[in-house]
Amino acid sequence: MSDARAAVLTVARLGKSYGATVAVDGISFVVGAGEIVGLLGPNGAGKTTTINMILGVLEPSSGAVAIEGIDVATRRSRALASANFAAVYAPLPGNLTVQQNLRFFARIYGVENAAQRIEELIAEFELARFRRTKCGLLSSGEQTRVGLAKAMLNRPHLLLLDEPTASLDPAKARDIRAEIRRIAKSGTGVLWTSHNMYEVTEVCDRVLFLSHGKILLEGDPKLLPAEHGKQSLEELFITVAREPLTLGLE
């Protein structure tokens, strides 16, 4: 966290092992209120494993996760009430319509004035003409927008986004990035994973480079490449993924 913002997410020495395989190796970081933090790394680096542990759907082998100071391991329900997530690999049930899915999750999150909130999100994510369409019949981009609308239902203080724009066209992706920035300005802390380095540079206040379950680099995505003698964040990403030793990082 670059300034004195209150922490909405605190990850302390978090680790996950499957037998001898270490997926996440004792990582620690904080996401502050209103901060957008990019979690970057090659496939298999441990990004999704980290997000699953934050969401309480995967038990850590070591360490702890706290959302707004509430420990996820011991008070999962309370902690997750102020968080939400969207992931490209977790589409909402395809046998429910857009509106039904939003109503269902609004009840789960105990959203007040749910009908009004759902209408706001349907308008915000341009879902009006799909409101009575089953989610399984939507294109992947449309499903992504429904997933994002669901992720905003409870006005989360912590938002976890796992490749949220992966299946969106450039125009929609730009709109979503603008929307996420607007949400962050209102005080929501965002943990964002993406393989799109242009997007990360544009959106994130800070990035964490993850490789083999460890955080190898951390900093401002606009300054980090120059600090390590690289032209762009993409070049730095490739170096971190393939030749971390050349940066003296391992």
Added chain:
Amino acid sequence: MRANRVFAIVLRQLYLMRGSPARVLPLFAWVAIDIVLWGFISRYLNSVANATFDFVPALLGAVLLWDFFSRVMQGVTTTFLEDVWSRNFLNLFATPLKISEYVAGLVVSSTATSSIGLVVMLVLASAVFGLSFLSYGLLLIPFLLVLFLFGIALGIFASAVVLRLGPASEWFIWPMPALISPFAGVFYPVATLPAWMQGIAHVLPPSYVFEGMRAIVAGSEFSGASLFAGAALALLYIGLAYAFFARVHRHAVRTGLIARYAAETVN
């Protein structure tokens, strides 16, 4: 436990039922066919057998009660399987929803869906085949209650089996009531069974219901204490089934199965 989260599970099931004949029809179609089939069998047996014994309350009543039990169990498992079929576990369990709230939602959904089947069976059996529920008296209520409780227990247990063994194990849970029925003495007294089967019958709550039902139909003495034992056993099984489900869920969270639940990922 938050009622809004429990109701969310019920609401989801309601949404799925609405406008889906494939989901609505099984709520009453198969039980109606059972009642019609066994209604005629009972009538035929009445026409050829000793006139002092009425097969309608003994056989048709047994079918009605057994089908109710099966529907309760399937009400729980079908609601659970909707999340398996739509691969919804990650979305569901990454929310504030507690396991107790989820299971309560399954139970309330099952109560609603099995009640529909029960009403259809009661109407058909009494209107078409003259099954008089007065012959059971007020004991019909505890009979249904014991079967309901055991149906819930078996439904939770079956859901835990699928959660642990994967979607492919779905085939295993549907015949569970049929596997239990020979031991439960649905159509014959438990005393008919060999000793080892009687031992199993005595730990199955439905056996107390069907023994009681036959005692009433035959006009012999009925032990309320045995029915109470059946209810106590059913409650015990609900506690055990819930503990088993919670344990399986913990295993799935520890191993990461909840996040990547699919036929290919569970072994």
